[in-house]
Structures are given as structure tokens and as C-alpha cells.
Amino acid sequence: MLEQKHNIKAWIYLLPALVLLVVFTFYPIVNAFILVFMEGYRYIDGTWTGWTLTGNIRYVLNSQLFWDAMRNTLVIVFVSVPISVIISLFIAVWLNSIKRLQGTFQTIFFLPYVTNSIAIGMAFAVIFNRDFGLFNLILGLFSIDPINWVGTGASWGRAMTALMVFIVWNGLAFKIIVFLSGLQSIDKQYYDAARIDSASKRRVFLKITVPLLSPMIAFITITSFIGAFKEYTAVVGMFGENLNPGGGGRNMMITIVGLVYESLGQVYPGATSEAAAAAIILFFMTLLLTLFNMYISKKRVHY
Amino acid sequence: MNEAATYDLERKTRVQKIVRMVFLYTMLTLFAIFVLIPFYWMILSSLKTPEQIESVPPALWLRFSEMQFSNYYEAVFSVDSQPFLRYMYNTVIVAALSTAGTVITTVLSAFAFARLNFRFKELFFLLLIMTMMIPGEMFVITNFITVNQLGWVRPDQTYWDALMAMSIPFMTSIFYIFFLRQTFKTIPDELYYAAKVDGTKDFKYLWKVMIPIARPTIITITILNAMGTWNAYIWPQLVTSTRHGRLYHYQLVSNGLRNAFSAEFQPQIHLQMAAAFMVTLPILIVFFLLKKHIMRGVSRSGIKG
Amino acid sequence: METIQIRLENLTKIFQQKGKEETVAVKDLDITIPAGKLIGLLGPSGCGKSTTLYMISGLLRPTTGKIYFGDNEVTNIPPENRGIGLVFQNYALYPHMTVRQNIMFPLENLKFPKEEALNRAQKYADLVGIGHLMDRKPKQLSGGQQQRVAIARALVKEPRVLLLDEPLSNLDARLRLQTREEIKRIQRETGITTIFVTHDQEEAMSISDEIVVMKDGVQQQKGEPQKVYDKPNNMFVAKFLGNPPINLFEGRVSDGEVLVGEMKFGTSKGKAQEVMVGVRPEGFKRVKQGGFEVHVEFVETIGRDTTLIIRNPLDETKTFRAIIDADERVEADSKVRLSVKPNKMFLFDKESGELV
Ligand SMILES: Nc1ncnc2c1ncn2[C@@H]1O[C@H](COP(=O)(O)OP(=O)(O)OP(=O)(O)O)[C@@H](O)[C@H]1O
Ligand SMILES: [Mg+2]
Numbered sequence: 001m002l003e004q005k006h007n008i009k010a011w012i013y014l015l016p017a018l019v020l021l022v023v024f025t026f027y028p029i030v031n032a033f034i035l036v037f038m039e040g041y042r043y044i045d046g047t048w049t050g051w052t053l054t055g056n057i058r059y060v061l062n063s064q065l066f067w068d069a070m071r072n073t074l075v076i077v078f079v080s081v082p083i084s085v086i087i088s089l090f091i092a093v094w095l096n097s098i099k100r101l102q103g104t105f106q107t108i109f110f111l112p113y114v115t116n117s118i119a120i121g122m123a124f125a126v127i128f129n130r131d132f133g134l135f136n137l138i139l140g141l142f143s144i145d146p147i148n149w150v151g152t153g154a155s156w157g158r159a160m161t162a163l164m165v166f167i168v169w170n171g172l173a174f175k176i177i178v179f180l181s182g183l184q185s186i187d188k189q190y191y192d193a194a195r196i197d198s199a200s201k202r203r204v205f206l207k208i209t210v211p212l213l214s215p216m217i218a219f220i221t222i223t224s225f226i227g228a229f230k231e232y233t234a235v236v237g238m239f240g241e242n243l244n245p246g247g248g249g250r251n252m253m254i255t256i257v258g259l260v261y262e263s264l265g266q267v268y269p270g271a272t273s274e275a276a277a278a279a280i281i282l283f284f285m286t287l288l289l290t291l292f293n294m295y296i297s298k299k300r301v302h303y
Numbered sequence: 304m305n306e307a308a309t310y311d312l313e314r315k316t317r318v319q320k321i322v323r324m325v326f327l328y329t330m331l332t333l334f335a336i337f338v339l340i341p342f343y344w345m346i347l348s349s350l351k352t353p354e355q356i357e358s359v360p361p362a363l364w365l366r367f368s369e370m371q372f373s374n375y376y377e378a379v380f381s382v383d384s385q386p387f388l389r390y391m392y393n394t395v396i397v398a399a400l401s402t403a404g405t406v407i408t409t410v411l412s413a414f415a416f417a418r419l420n421f422r423f424k425e426l427f428f429l430l431l432i433m434t435m436m437i438p439g440e441m442f443v444i445t446n447f448i449t450v451n452q453l454g455w456v457r458p459d460q461t462y463w464d465a466l467m468a469m470s471i472p473f474m475t476s477i478f479y480i481f482f483l484r485q486t487f488k489t490i491p492d493e494l495y496y497a498a499k500v501d502g503t504k505d506f507k508y509l510w511k512v513m514i515p516i517a518r519p520t521i522i523t524i525t526i527l528n529a530m531g532t533w534n535a536y537i538w539p540q541l542v543t544s545t546r547h548g549r550l551y552h553y554q555l556v557s558n559g560l561r562n563a564f565s566a567e568f569q570p571q572i573h574l575q576m577a578a579a580f581m582v583t584l585p586i587l588i589v590f591f592l593l594k595k596h597i598m599r600g601v602s603r604s605g606i607k608g
Numbered sequence: 609m610e611t612i613q614i615r616l617e618n619l620t621k622i623f624q625q626k627g628k629e630e631t632v633a634v635k636d637l638d639i640t641i642p643a644g645k646l647i648g649l650l651g652p653s654g655c656g657k658s659t660t661l662y663m664i665s666g667l668l669r670p671t672t673g674k675i676y677f678g679d680n681e682v683t684n685i686p687p688e689n690r691g692i693g694l695v696f697q698n699y700a701l702y703p704h705m706t707v708r709q710n711i712m713f714p715l716e717n718l719k720f721p722k723e724e725a726l727n728r729a730q731k732y733a734d735l736v737g738i739g740h741l742m743d744r745k746p747k748q749l750s751g752g753q754q755q756r757v758a759i760a761r762a763l764v765k766e767p768r769v770l771l772l773d774e775p776l777s778n779l780d781a782r783l784r785l786q787t788r789e790e791i792k793r794i795q796r797e798t799g800i801t802t803i804f805v806t807h808d809q810e811e812a813m814s815i816s817d818e819i820v821v822m823k824d825g826v827q828q829q830k831g832e833p834q835k836v837y838d839k840p841n842n843m844f845v846a847k848f849l850g851n852p853p854i855n856l857f858e859g860r861v862s863d864g865e866v867l868v869g870e871m872k873f874g875t876s877k878g879k880a881q882e883v884m885v886g887v888r889p890e891g892f893k894r895v896k897q898g899g900f901e902v903h904v905e906f907v908e909t910i911g912r913d914t915t916l917i918i919r920n921p922l923d924e925t926k927t928f929r930a931i932i933d934a935d936e937r938v939e940a941d942s943k944v945r946l947s948v949k950p951n952k953m954f955l956f957d958k959e960s961g962e963l964v
Pocket of ligand 1: 657659660
């Protein structure tokens with residue numbers, strides 16, 4: 001009786017979640033792949049004029065905005081993720097080797113996790129202000145003249161640098177806490193053995209800690225890459241809805257997800273299909289990256 | 304190894320240890336400062352006068368008598384301010400709705416996955432895992448169409464419409480189903496068998512045994528979900544946006560905040576920061592009250608992948 | 609390889625945990641371990657064996673007391689500079705490294721040239737008989753093989769001192785027998801001063817040059833295994849050593865005679881008093897006359913030995929054991945006469961358990 005199948009009962013338990021998932025998750029995934037082949041689709045009344053195989057994708061690939069978004073997204077992914085993974089790994093290792101104040105530091109480092117990206121993004125924008133920002137004040141100590149990081153007319157490189165600092169800040173908390181709990185689950189005996197084996201601190205870190213933590217490093221790297229591909233809120237927080245330094249102008253700091261919402265906000269026929277095309281491109285990029293990561297992890301991650 | 308060498312070695316290791324500790328605490332303190340600065344600057348700026356904000360170099364601290372607490376009053380009640388109290392009220396309602404929905408659907412389906420046997424269980428589970436890897440933007444597009452077609456997003460959108468549009472799509476979460484299923488799985492089978500022998504119904508078992516045992520996880524899910532709503536920006540912006548002439552006071556705090564006092568050429572930074580801190584403070588308070596639950600939950604969710 | 613003497617001076621370790629009582633894990637240990645010898649550190653679980661070993665290795669810092677390697681005090685020297693090899697209770701092989709990498713790890717830390725490190729690793733792997741498994745990961749090895757890898761890793765840097773913490777406890781009976789002989793052989797070949805921790809008395813007796821028996825962090829007795837066995841200092845040591853265990857009877861000394869109930873076990877010059885009388889199973893012998901008569905309940909013959917399970921005349925519900933020659937035929941449920949071999953009987957103070 002215990003092992004029998006409770007088909008009907010089980011599906012009743014699943015029903016509430018299932019209905020929501022079908023409507024708001026499964027169907028949308030399928031529909032995204034339908035939308036991308038539609039021509040002139042209008043979400044207001046659900047009408048469209050015809051079908052196209054590659055029209056929407058081509059349209060997106062041919063727009064300058066897409067390539068701006070691509071450039072920004074890739075920079076965020078490949079610069080901010082490695083930096084924040086490495087920094088948080090070190091912080092976690094340091095945190096793990098102190099006793100006094102460990103709890104206090106842990107709480108402080110967790111704070112970015114429980115904040116509102118918009119609010120903190122706005123604070124960062126003030127910190128990076130050219131005239132009265134803290135950052136330029138600190139640079140001034142090293143006799144560096146004030147730099148326009150995020151104000152009207154700021155260059156792409158500078159705006160990106162400031163954004164990077166914010167995104168790294170924003171991502172530290174989760175990584176640190178996951179690394180720390182990973183470190184705490186490593187058997188202490190390996191460290192005792194390493195001391196007996198006369199390993200230097202550096203070698204203990206490189207030869208024991210990192211390999212034993214590698215499943216967690218792989219996990220964090222994959223999830224952070226995916227997260228960074230979807231970055232958007234941070235940009236809004238720092239640069240406003242227009243995604244541009246100073247709040248005016250348009251879209252210099254746009255990301256792929258930003259592009260999706262940009263298209264989604266348009267009412268002209270076909271805009272929704274362009275959003276779908278951008279989302280699908282994003283999907284395949286994250287998929288590719290995930291597969292690549294999994295392939296690397298298989299080879300490099302221990303056990 | 305003679306006496307002197309031994310002594311040298313002892314001293315060297317002691318010195319090394321001290322140097323190491325100094326290094327560790329210095330680095331940790333530096334990064335802690337880096338983490339805290341945005342909060343500090345936000346609070347500091349929120350208490351400055353517009354003149355102090357613009358002064359070069361900026362003041363790094365304020366005397367108590369200089370602090371402009373009136374900024375907070377102004378941020379909420381001034382003519383060009385956003386209806387913050389209204390936004391907070393909206394946010395609390397949407398958070399309550401979506402969290403209640405999420406907890407109910409999550410508990411029920413996690414129970415089915417952890418405890419019941421049914422056809423296509425493995426297949427369905429695999430489907431869910433794969434879905435987790437798909438970026439949310441894939442859903443957002445169609446969901447936007449769906450809520451439009453459901454009539455929830457219209458130029459004459461009612462408050463009720465807006466609440467539905469903002470909460471219903473978020474009333475379940477595959478990730479939380481996984482998370483809770485893991486916790487349910489740790490409850491020994493014997494308990495279930497014993498209950499069955501006593502003739503306990505499944506639902507009663509779920510209600511009386513599994514939920515109490517899994518309470519910490521359920522609390523974690525509740526907090527994380529509610530915090531998620533508090534920080535939600537994109538979706539509310541999309542389905543309540545003023546762009547198409549819809550009523551803007553249906554929005555949530557993050558949207559209100561982003562649009563507050565940010566006119567391009569004369570942003571009122573002191574008021575902006577006051578608003579930002581008002582949005583930040585509630586989550587900080589919740590965090591400090593429920594620190595254990597949140598931190599444990601987050602670190603566990605990381606380990607489980 | 610130089611051999612070296614280890615001396616522990618008043619070594620004490622107190623664990624102090626927040627909000628809990630302190631635990632005295634090791635108390636006033638004073639032991640000298642002669643150069644090149646293998647010492648068995650023996651005692652029941654939780655008596656402080658591992659703690660002692662960890663203090664010698666430097667992983668734990670003694671609360672008080674000193675540790676000398678030869679003439680040098682090493683109490684405050686960190687483990688990496690002590691030149692010791694340690695085999696952990698559960699091996700602690702690095703799971704992500706192959707056998708070769710595990711064994712080479714200490715050499716790489718000491719910056720050995722690659723070539724030499726490889727050769728050395730191979731040499732020690734061959735010595736412990738796992739030279740053909742070099743490219744496996746610990747997970748792909750049996751318990752016995754893992755244990756040998758751990759020994760090879762401990763030996764490869766040719767330490768002055770080798771410490772083994774219950775290295776055989778995870779092995780099955782046969783492998784355990786085989787491996788302990790191997791450890792003995794390796795120790796002889798290398799001449800490293802070795803401390804071997806175990807709670808298995810037979811294991812300690814069979815491979816040690818000397819054993820140290822501990823109880824609750826305190827040393828009970830130290831000496832050559834056979835001597836300790838033959839002449840235990842107190843009842844704890846007498847009970848702990850020997851399998852089947854020693855028989856203990858409540859008895860008394862009066863008029864120079866040792867009496868258990870009405871049975872005369874032997875003679876004693878001690879003063880008249882109540883005592884505990886200990887006789888090992890092999891301390892009895894069968895006699896035609898004299899001695900005392902007992903009732904045999906069962907007879908177990910295993911290999912060379914015949915064990916008589918005898919009803920205890922003092923307490924009908926209890927039995928004791930005597931081992932006699934297998935040649936002698938005894939029926940179950942019969943009566944035999946026994947006497948106690950001289951020198952095979954120990955008298956212990958009833959209160960303190962000390963030898964009288
Ligand atoms: N880190 C510690 N903190 C507190 N008490 C400890 C600690 N390590 C050991 N002890 C205590 O010290 C005593 C001796 O422990 P130890 O590990 O040395 O025993 P052992 O003889 O090796 O036992 P076993 O045969 O079970 O390995 C025990 O009572 C133990 O509970
Ligand atoms: Mg032990």
C-alpha cells in the first residue's frame with residue numbers, strides 16, 4: 001500500500017503549482033519560439049500578419065543597439081564575474097581562518113544580499129559623481145584629477161568601470177556565504193595532514209583548499225555567469241531607465257535583457273517578436289556557456 | 304637542530320603568526336569598509352542640505368546639529384515627491400499575496416515530490432530542473448502578453464488588476480519547490496509509515512508533521528520571497544508603467560524610488576538618498592531580526608545548487 | 609637516517625570549551641621513547657591516545673609540559689618543522705590527488721627536485737606494496753591499500769619520528785594481521801622511532817618493543833609487552849591485557865594463604881586482608897590431587913587450546929575460564945581438580961586496585 005502509485009492524489013497536490021507553471025513558465029517558453037517566427041505581431045490584440053523564418057533574428061542582429069547590448073553584457077560577464085569570484089573566494093578563506101569578529105564580518109559581508117539594487121545603485125551613482133563624489137575624492141589623494149564617471153557625457157569606459165564596481169559589490173555576499181559554508185564543510189583533517197606534510201600556506205590554499213572547493217567554485221561560477229548575462233536592474237539603479245550616464249540620452253549602457261524590455265515596451269507591430277528574438281539569443285548564449293562550464297568542470301572539478 | 308636554532312624557529316613562527324593575523328584583519332576590514340561605504344554615503348547624503356551635497360570636497364561626516372532630518376519628511380510629502388507611503392502599501396500587499404501563493408503551491412508540490420509516488424514523477428522533475436536553467440526573460444515576454452490579454456494591463460487598469468498582474472505570475476517557484484523538497488526528503492520515511500499505520504491522512508500528516516519539521520525552510524522561503532517583491536523592479540514597471548498612460552500610483556517601491564527626484568539636470572540628491580534609505584531600511588531591519596534564517600537559508604540554497 | 613629519542617615531560621592537555629566543563633584529556637605524562645624503538649600506546653577509547661599523539665606531532669599545543677626530540681625541546685615548534693610522519697586514524701588522504709601525488713606532496717613542499725621526488729615516492733610505494741597503484745585516486749582503493757598509501761606518505765620524507773593513530777582499525781581481521789606485521793617490518797628496516805596508537809591490546813602486544821597503557825589520560829604502566837602482561841601494576845592493566853580476559857575473584861589472605869571461598873589458590877607473604885585475586889585463564893593447571901575441585905559447565909576446543917568454562921563456586925550464576933592443554937580430555941558437566949600455577953596469580957588491593 002505504501003509503495004503504490006497515488007496518481008490522482010499526487011496530481012491534486014501538484015495542481016496549483018502546475019497550473020501556474022503551465023501558464024506562466026512552460027507555455028511562455030514554447031510561445032517565445034513561436035513569436036520569433038511571427039511577422040507583425042501586436043500584443044494589444046494578438047494579431048499578426050505572417051510568418052518568417054529568420055526575419056526577427058536578422059532584424060535584431062542588424063541593429064546597432066543589439067551589438068551595444070552584446071558588448072556591454074559580455075564585458076559585465078567576463079570582467080565582473082571572475083573578479084567577484086576571486087575576491088569572494090579570498091574573503092571567505094580569510095574569514096574562515098579567524099575566530100574573533102568572524103560573525104560580525106560575516107554579517108557585514110552579507111549586507112549586499114539584502115539590499116535593493118535600485119537604492120544602492122543610486123548611492124553608487126552619487127559616490128561616482130564627478131564633483132562631489134567620494135570616489136574622486138579618494139583618487140584626489142593620489143593626485144588624480146576628477147573624472148566624470150557617471151555624469152552626462154561620461155565615456156563608455158568610465159561608466160562601465162563604475163558599473164563594474166557596483167556589480168562586483170552586489171555579487172559578493174552570495175558568493176562569500178556559499179564559499180564559507182563550503183570551506184567549513186571541508187574535513188579539518190586534510191589541513192592537519194597538510195601541516196604534517198610541511199605545506200606552506202600558499203600551497204595549502206592552491207593544492208588543498210581550491211581543489212576541495214572546486215565543486216562549489218564551479219557552481220558559483222556557472223550561476224554567476226548566468227546571472228551576469230541577465231544583468232539589467234543594476235544598470236537601471238545606477239543610470240536610470242534610459243540606461244545612459246547622466247540619465248538623459250539613451251541606452252549607452254544597455255544589456256541584452258535591457259534590449260528585451262526595450263522592445264517589450266514598444267507598441268509597433270513586431271516589437272514583441274524582436275524581444276523574443278533577443279531573449280532566445282540570450283537563452284542560447286547562457287546555454288552554451290553552461291554547457292561549456294559543465295564540460296570544463298567535468299574535467300577539472302574533483303569528484 | 305641546536306638550542307639557538309630552535310629558539311630562532313620558535314620566534315620566527317610566532318612573528319609569522321602575528322604578521323598573518325595583522326594581514327587577515329587588515330584585508331577583511333578594508334573589504335568590510337568597501338561593503339559599508341554605499342550605505343554610509345547613502346545615509347550621509349540623505350542628511351545633507353542641497354548646498355552640502357554640492358560642496359567640493361564633500362563632507363565625510365556631519366555633526367548631529369547639521370543633520371537635515373527634514374529631508375525625510377520632504378521626500379515623502381513634498382509637491383514633486385512620489386507617493387512613497389502608497390508604494391510601500393502596494394508592495395506589502397503584493398508581497399503578501401505572492402508569498403502566500405508561493406508557500407502554498409510550494410508546500411503542496413514539494414510534498415508530492417518528496418512523499419508520493421506517481422506516474423511521470425521523474426520525467427516531470429527533470430522537466431522542472433531543465434526549466435530552471437532557462438533565463439526568466441523567455442517567460443516575461445509571453446507573460447506580458449498574457450496579462451494584457453487577461454485584461455489586467457489596460458489604460459483604465461484598476462488597482463485590483465494591477466495587484467493580480469504583479470502577484471499571480473509569481474505565486475510559484477521551481478527553485479523553492481526544490482529547496483523544500485530537499486528538506487522534506489530529510490524527514491525519515493519511518494515517520495510516514497508510522498502515521499499511515501495509525502490511519503493518518505496524507506494531508507493531516509503534511510500539516511501536522513512535515514510542515515512543523517520543515518518550518519525553518521518555509522520561513523526562509525517566506526522571507527526570501529517577500530524580499531524579492533520588495534526589490535522587484537522590472538515586472539511592476541512593465542505592467543503598471545505610466546508610459547502608456549496607466550496610473551502610476553499602482554507601482555512598487557523600487558519603481559517609485561528610481562523615478563524619485565531624478566530629473567535629468569537637477570536631481571535632488573539629498574531627497575533621492577532619503578528615499579533610497581527609506582526603501583533600504585525595512586529590509587535591513589527584517590535582516591537583522593531574522594539573520595539566522597536568512598543566512599542559513601541562502602548558504603544552504605547555494606550548497607544544494 | 610638519524611634515529612632519535614622522544615621524551616615527554618609532565619605533558620598535560622586540558623580542553624576548555626566555552627560554556628562546558630574542561631576535559632583533562634592527558635595528565636602528567638612522563639615517557640621516554642628510546643631511539644629506533646616501536647612503542648605501543650594502548651588504552652580504551654577516549655583515554656587520550658590521539659591527544660598525546662597530536663601533541664607530539666605539534667598539531668595540538670600541550671597545556672603544560674614539554675616535549676623533547678633528542679636534546680631539543682620542540683614544544684613550541686610547529687608541526688611542519690618537526691620532521692615527523694603521521695598516519696591519521698582515518699588516513700586523511702587527499703581525495704583529489706592520485707596515490708602518486710599524495711605520496712609526493714610532502715616532498716614537493718620540501719622543494720625536492722621533481723626527479724628525486726618521483727623516485728622516492730616510487731621507492732616507498734614499493735616498500736609498502738602499492739607501487740602498482742600509483743595513478744589511482746584514494747576512492748578507488750580498498751581500506752588496506754589506502755592505509756598503505758598513508759604510511760608511504762608519512763615515510764617518504766624520511767621523518768625522524770613516525771606516529772600512527774590506530775592505523776589498522778578500519779581493516780578486516782586478516783588484513784589487520786598482515787598489515788601490522790608489515791608495519792613492524794618497515795619500522796625495523798627504516799629504524800624510525802615509532803609510536804603506534806591502538807585500543808587493541810593484542811595488536812599492541814604483538815608489534816611493540818614496549819607498550820604504554822593509559823587510562824583517563826594517565827599512564828598506568830610502561831614496559832615490554834610480555835613483562836607488563838606477566839606483571840601488571842594494577843587491576844586495570846591486568847584486565848585490559850589478555851584475551852580471554854583475566855579471571856577476578858573476591859578472596860582473602862589469611863595465615864599466608866590465598867583463599868577464594870574455600871579454595872586455596874596459593875600462598876602470600878602479605879598481611880591478612882580482603883583482596884581481589886586475578887588469575888589468567890592459562891594460569892590454571894589440571895592436577896590429579898591437591899588443588900581444588902570445580903564443576904565444568906562447557907568445554908570449548910579451538911585449535912591448540914581447550915577452554916573450560918567453570919561454574920564459579922562463589923556465585924552459582926557466574927563462570928570463569930581456564931585454558932588447559934588440548935591433549936587433556938575433559939567432559940562437559942563434570943568435575944575436575946585445578947590448581948593455580950605459581951607466579952600466575954595477582955593480588956590486588958580491593959579499594960585502589962593496586963598490586964599488593
Ligand atoms: N577538541 C577537543 N575538545 C574537547 N575535548 C576533546 C577534544 N579532543 C578530544 N577531547 C576529549 O579528550 C579525551 C581524549 O580524546 P582522544 O581523542 O585523545 O581519545 P583516544 O584515546 O584517541 O580515543 P579513541 O580510541 O576513541 O580514538 C576524550 O574525552 C575527548 O572527548
Ligand atoms: Mg583516537
